[in-house]
Amino acid sequence: MQSNAASVVFENITKAFGKDVVAVDDISLSVEAGKLVTLLGPSGCGKTTTLRMIAGLEMATKGRILIGERDVTRLPATDRDVSMVFQSYALFPHMTVLENVSYGLKFSGFPKVEVRERALAGLDLVGLKDYGARLPSELSGGQQQRVAVARALVLEPQVLLFDEPLSNLDAKLRRQVREDIRDIQTKLGLTVVYVTHDQEEALAVSDRIIVMNRAVIAQDGAPRDLYDAPASRFVADFIGEANIFDCTVESVSDGKAAVALGTYRTALPARGIQPGKAFVAVRPNRVAIAAAGAANAIPGDLKKITYVGRHLEYFIDTALGPVFAVDPDVNADFQRGQSVSVTFAEPGPVLLSN
């Protein structure tokens, strides 16, 4: 099995259903060949529509789609070199596993013997070599999922699409299948576009994540950038948990902003934000707790402590509002109801304009 990985480019794509419903509003994006890019967002944000436009199952209302530098905007799904793994797997219930995997190969002009060889190789790749004669209904959910992946893989498509492939699997299996998908993708150097609404899944598998919200791209970047430097309040909140506080930017100089959070003062990278009202987002693991009375800290009351095995979770009431913090030190000696001081680790808080 080899890779024909190609890039995908969207140029100002708009998709409208009927007159009023705009599912995707003038987005531009590009996926480099051989990379796994995730479309992430809440339901109804347009991520699945975007995926289906790559597949050719929906036609763009406006704009241009290029796959491997070729304009495919008007090409139907049949004529695009793209395979898709469906959320429901869409295995043909009347065909055996092997027939399912051979299905696409039959239309690709391979001789019969080669169709069989390639299909078996595909099944081997997903570890289902001996299941060829079964019907899909005789497989478990995870096995069905792997058949669906094999069926798409054997075509060696320019782009492989996944539409929430893990949503029908249990949690443990989900982690394993997601690693399997990532392994195969890196091994074969495939271009993969992956749709999910699960941010952890997205962070784990992606080379790059495109966060979508209300038909537009909210942010596009590497998982780490998205987590550590969200571009907006929406992204900060959607990717991982975040404490978001109102703040005032008092002055900006040399890219450093002097920020006031109530009585607490700190200096943060300005990220182009001008003096005035703004927001600060802080990840729970960037919140530090110390005994009450520390200098330049935010005083608060510890409302609740939860033990979840690998870390402790703290819920603290402060003048800024409720603060949520996690601490890997499960032996820390804090009591419920105790007064504490809250500070932020470095680098920690991120300044946001909206």
Next chain:
Amino acid sequence: MRKVDTHRRVHPTIALWLIVGWVGFCLLPWYGIEDGFLSLIWLFDGYPFEPGYAPALFLLLQGEKLWLAPIVIGLLLPIFALATAKSARAHSTLLILAGAFGFGWLIAQGFGIGLRGFQFEWLEALFGPLGDRQFGMGYGALLAATAFLFFFTQGIAARGAINGDVFVVGSIGFVIAIVTVFVFFPILSLLTSAFITEDGGYSAGVFIAKFFDDKLWGTACMTFSGRCGAAWNSLILAILVGASTTVLGLCFALIVTRTGFRFKRGLRALTVLPIITPPFVIGLALILLFGLSGTVTTFVADLFGVQPTRWVYGLPGVLIAQILAFTPIAFLVMIGVVEGVSPSMEEAAQTLRASKWHTFRTVSLPLMRPGLANSFLLGFIESMADFGNPLVLGGNFDVLSTEIFFAIVGAQYDQGRAAVLAIVLLAFTLGAFYAQRFWLGRKSYTTLTGKGDAGVHPQLPAPFAFAVGAIVAAWTFFTIVIYGMIFYGSVVQLWGVNNTLTLKHYVTAFALRITEEGIRWTGSAWDSFWTTVQIAAVSAPLTAAVGLVTAYLLVRQSFAGKNAFEFGTMLSFAIPGTVIGVSYILAFNVPPIEITGTGVILVVSFIFRNMPVGVRAGIASMSQLDRSLDESSLTLGANSWQTFLRVVLPLLRPAILAALVYSFVRAMTAVSAVIFLVSAEYDMATSYIIGRVENNDYGLAIAYSMTLIFVMLGAIGLLQLLVGKRSIGRRGQQAPAAVTAT
């Protein structure tokens, strides 16, 4: 890696239709041949120069029928399109031009020039008398027209319609064309006669006077002071029949799929009996049982000493006969739907603490709604269109379909009145159609998803199963009695007069002698019998094919004018056979389509009469197939035709079987349209039987009907073997203990 190239210049589909078009133009006889559609006599009788058999090219070379010359333009243009890329503007323009011009010219010359030269006075005024004439279209014209149609659709597809999908655009174009020619055109010819005055002019007054006739809308029966209008009678009857057949059909489907009942196969066979019975036979049997001197009537009269009454003539008799006749159709529709309800949904409901009864009422039954609605609609329309039973049992209970028949055939000979009645009938059936739409709403009934589904249908709760079983048992018993009567009637000398057993009716009809030259078919019924089998065998697969392709287009594709498209395909079903028969005679007795008196007109009328059943069965099962199945096939590189062939069709086997069985059987048992369309050469079994009934030769008639029933049973068994069962591997179907009746 998929090789994709939109700029390639090889267009196999266009090349194929070019060849078809040119073959039609240069090689095959252009005009229809008197000797019949399949006769090859023309090959040896002066072809290719004899004008009656000559291809268009030879006609033109001999300087005849010069108006056919422009057709060449339409056949030349696509050759240039072959040399252009599919995405090029010139490609689509050439194809659209060629198709539109060629098809348009064929129609224009066909209607413009007829048996007596120019058809319209203004043409004659413009060009002077023609001094020539032409006949109906034949093979050549047919092929050319088909080629033009597909040039046109390929041009449209190349322009980007429906993602440039040649198969889908072509299918839509094809269905629209045939429905227009064989449904709208004849109906239009008939409906215009609703406005024709006695002296040949047009007037709305004529229509209004006939529409507000008291025989149509009278309500005297509500006050027991007289008879109601035919319109009210038909409506009440149809609602009763639709509701009862749906309930009965559901009962049968439930017994077969959700109980431990042991004789499921027998039950299936039994429910099929009434549809394979020529309609008037049930009416006849009902009279033999419940008529004034019927077996049951006299028995009851003797037992209780009451006066026998004529209660069976009228609403009760027609109602019973129609319920007997149409319940199996409801059963065929319901069985697919009841089996299609995903067991995991029912299991989910049970695990949610719903009792068996609750599960059935809140999950299974609502999921069967499309089936219920479809089955009611079918029963309603069938009842509206039924002709045989009201004719035999109606008495003073006038319904629209028989009124139409008498308006045309009876002493009144009033085409206008027939047309007005047809409009009323149409309004009712369309009303039912929209009510069904409204009821189903926009809910999703997808229950067969792309995920393999493992589960077993729950059994019905015991008391409910008992009630359903009782209904089924009663119906079954009644049916057995009816058929016992029919069989008994076929082997007695003379019903009610001389009850000695004899086989003489069978011998008269189906005697054969084995001589040295082979078998000699000496029985009187053989001619009509073989014609019927032939016509039914030809029309059944065509009907199923057209019906299922149409269903696929309606469920899986979206295109402008889809609602009008659906309306058009269902229209022919809403029109009773009598109307179809008369309108076909009016429309197809003269060129350009001159097929009256041939076998073709019978086949065509069966296709369009029965196609809606295929469409509805296809729609009902297709809406239970998840769309992602099609989509995944498309993303795997199959085109829409391959997807239809390999994914949709195999999963639709129950629907295919229903469509095939139904259209075959209907072709053998249909009466209403056939009566008008048979000819001496093509006599059908039913019209032959009616002829025997009219001569009071009941024994022969019933014996012939009995034979037909056995033939159709054999045919159905054969079809079930051929089509097989869809294997989707639900656990219930694989367990050896589970009964998988068919």
